[in-house]
Amino acid sequence: MPEFLVTGASGMLGRSWTRLLETRGIDHLGASRAELDVTKKDAIERLLVPGTKWVINCAAWTDVDGAESHPEDANAVNGLAVRRIADRCLRVGAKLVHYSTDYVFDGKQSSPYRVDHSRAPINAYGRSKAKGEELLEQSGLEHLLIRSSWLYAPWGKNFVLTMRNLVRTRSHLRVVDDQRGRPSSCDHIAEATLGLIQKDCVGTYHVCDGGECTWFDLASLVRDVVNPDCAIDACKSEEFPRPAPRPAYSVLDLTETEQVLGPTSDWMHRVTRMLELLEGERRIRGG
Numbered sequence: 001m002p003e004f005l006v007t008g009a010s011g012m013l014g015r016s017w018t019r020l021l022e023t024r025g026i027d028h029l030g031a032s033r034a035e036l037d038v039t040k041k042d043a044i045e046r047l048l049v050p051g052t053k054w055v056i057n058c059a060a061w062t063d064v065d066g067a068e069s070h071p072e073d074a075n076a077v078n079g080l081a082v083r084r085i086a087d088r089c090l091r092v093g094a095k096l097v098h099y100s101t102d103y104v105f106d107g108k109q110s111s112p113y114r115v116d117h118s119r120a121p122i123n124a125y126g127r128s129k130a131k132g133e134e135l136l137e138q139s140g141l142e143h144l145l146i147r148s149s150w151l152y153a154p155w156g157k158n159f160v161l162t163m164r165n166l167v168r169t170r171s172h173l174r175v176v177d178d179q180r181g182r183p184s185s186c187d188h189i190a191e192a193t194l195g196l197i198q199k200d201c202v203g204t205y206h207v208c209d210g211g212e213c214t215w216f217d218l219a220s221l222v223r224d225v226v227n228p229d230c231a232i233d234a235c236k237s238e239e240f241p242r243p244a245p246r247p248a249y250s251v252l253d254l255t256e257t258e259q260v261l262g263p264t265s266d267w268m269h270r271v272t273r274m275l276e277l278l279e280g281e282r283r284i285r286g287g
């Protein structure tokens with residue numbers, strides 16, 4: 001039986017996890033939604049069997065705006081399914097890594113949110129993720145609850161890749177500068193989580209890149225690496241009304257994680273390295 005079961009394995013973070021486990025030669029099963037729908041009890045029982053040591057739950061409803069009109073669907077995946085997975089883990093003797101979000105906080109702080117800060121989500125997605133956190137804590141299962149924010153990877157749907165495409169095809173962009181957070185490399189999240197597992201950590205940890213920025217800062221860095229000729233102006237969130245409100249400040253405090261794993265390298269370094277690799281590959285392909 002594989003030691004690790006990764007749910008949501010075809011998602012952004014799930015792909016980083018299965019790649020990491022492959023690279024490290026760790027026996028694992030990566031299950032996509034089609035193979036393991038976490039809202040289905042029988043699917044969980046079929047794949048989460050005795051012998052599994054860790055479940056890495058990367059499955060999630062991540063459509064933040066869509067959650068406003070489909071809160072029950074978001075709750076089913078981000079809330080109720082977490083408890084179901086936790087209960088099954090208790091039954092088969094597995095431990096659980098579950099991922100959550102900066103959006104469980106209200107965004108009213110002006111200093112980083114500590115791991116034990118009270119949850120006060122301001123949108124339906126945040127409420128569904130907060131529910132998942134509560135249900136996991138109530139389950140009595142030994143677990144790692146990892147909060148992260150502003151995920152990016154060389155694959156999937158994320159802000160860095162969206163901006164990479166836009167700065168290449170447009171001469172001028174406007175990007176909001178009134179939301180502040182910490183970008184997070186999916187490869188780093190997977191590696192840091194494995195580091196925490198290997199150090200026998202349990203409880204709640206925050207894992208993000210170091211440093212903090214606004215979406216405008218992040219877009220400007222992408223522009224600097226990919227196409228310095230594209231102009232970017234800062235604007236305010238109210239100019240881009242969206243169904244779900246976003247927290248204005250959602251920087252996650254990394255103290256506990258850095259005590260275990262040491263200092264985290266900053267977002268500028270990681271984003272630049274990823275983009276340089278992608279641009280290098282594009283040039284080789286002649287794109």
Ligand SMILES: NC(=O)c1ccc[n+]([C@@H]2O[C@H](COP(=O)([O-])OP(=O)(O)OC[C@H]3O[C@@H](n4cnc5c(N)ncnc54)[C@H](OP(=O)(O)O)[C@@H]3O)[C@@H](O)[C@H]2O)c1
Binds near residue numbers: 009
């Ligand atoms: N993305 C961010 O900026 C961000 C920020 C903070 C925290 N997080 C958290 O980080 C974790 C990973 O997010 P991500 O960015 O990797 O998300 P993602 O790319 O959207 O991946 C989520 C995966 O879950 C799958 N999924 C959805 N419903 C499922 C179900 N019922 N059963 C099984 N799988 C299901 C999706 O499959 P389909 O594609 O087939 O639907 C997708 O493969 C999540 O817990 C998320 O809440 C993300």
